[in-house]
Amino acid sequence: MARLLLPVTALLLLSACAPRAARAPFPVQTLADAGLKPLPAPQLAACAAALHLPPERARPAAASNFGERQGRDAFGRTVPHHPQLIVLHETVLSAADTARRFATAHPKDDDQASYHLLVDRLGQRLRIVPDAGRAYGAGMAAFGDFTVRIRPASVGSLNNVALHLSLESPADGRGDGDAHSGYTPEQYRVAAGQVLLWQAAFGIPMSRVTTHQAVDRSHSRRDPRSFRWEAFDAAWRQAAERCGLTAYDRGRATI
Numbered sequence: 140m141a142r143l144l145l146p147v148t149a150l151l152l153l154s155a156c157a158p159r160a161a162r163a164p165f166p167v168q169t170l171a172d173a174g175l176k177p178l179p180a181p182q183l184a185a186c187a188a189a190l191h192l193p194p195e196r197a198r199p200a201a202a203s204n205f206g207e208r209q210g211r212d213a214f215g216r217t218v219p220h221h222p223q224l225i226v227l228h229e230t231v232l233s234a235a236d237t238a239r240r241f242a243t244a245h246p247k248d249d250d251q252a253s254y255h256l257l258v259d260r261l262g263q264r265l266r267i268v269p270d271a272g273r274a275y276g277a278g279m280a281a282f283g284d285f286t287v288r289i290r291p292a293s294v295g296s297l298n299n300v301a302l303h304l305s306l307e308s309p310a311d312g313r314g315d316g317d318a319h320s321g322y323t324p325e326q327y328r329v330a331a332g333q334v335l336l337w338q339a340a341f342g343i344p345m346s347r348v349t350t351h352q353a354v355d356r357s358h359s360r361r362d363p364r365s366f367r368w369e370a371f372d373a374a375w376r377q378a379a380e381r382c383g384l385t386a387y388d389r390g391r392a393t394i
């Protein structure tokens with residue numbers, strides 16, 4: 140009997156000494172289904188044509204300033220990685236200076252930043268990062284309590300699920316003041332049209348269109364300053380009616 144116990148005892152000792160599989164210190168968070176299906180490509184193209192937005196001008200970011208949307212976290216779990224939110228920003232710099240900054244390689248994480256699209260004072264659309272890419276627009280951020288964490292030591296971010304659109308600041312907004320003279324009617328028109336196209340392409344309701352200030356958790360971001368929701372909403376309604384997409388304006392929260 141003793142001979143049989145020895146191997147069993149040895150196995151128990153080995154199992155006790157073996158390293159345990161790492162346990163995830165945080166749960167995977169998700170957003171509720173918004174109940175909106177993306178438009179088929181032909182309808183999306185027809186809407187884009189009806190909005191008469193300026194053609195996109197390529198101003199690609201350096202490879203260090205954006206990445207890929209990550210489908211899994213450090214523990215191999217699937218995390219949200221498709222666009223579900225639209226975050227509005229402003230540049231503070233001129234559009235040209237902003238594009239140059241994003242086109243410059245930045246090896247340090249703290250210096251890396253980008254948007255998907257930038258709308259200049261004339262309403263031109265500057266394409267910085269493809270929609271499929273992960274732009275670095277809101278590093279320490281959450282939408283309500285929702286955030287996406289990839290690594291155990293990482294701070295929650297929304298970049299994995301966000302589309303970032305920025306408005307060029309006016310000349311009197313190129314600093315750290317509390318407010319400025321605001322954005323042009325053409326910026327509001329083009330921004331509203333672009334937001335609608337993104338909503339239609341990815342099934343995003345208006346209740347998930349937000350600002351950098353609203354999602355920032357570093358308590359240091361205030362953009363877009365002097366943004367007038369009433370001006371944006373009026374432009375958005377015109378665009379939605381033109382495309383027959385008023386269903387994307389839903390008054391209930393979908394966090």
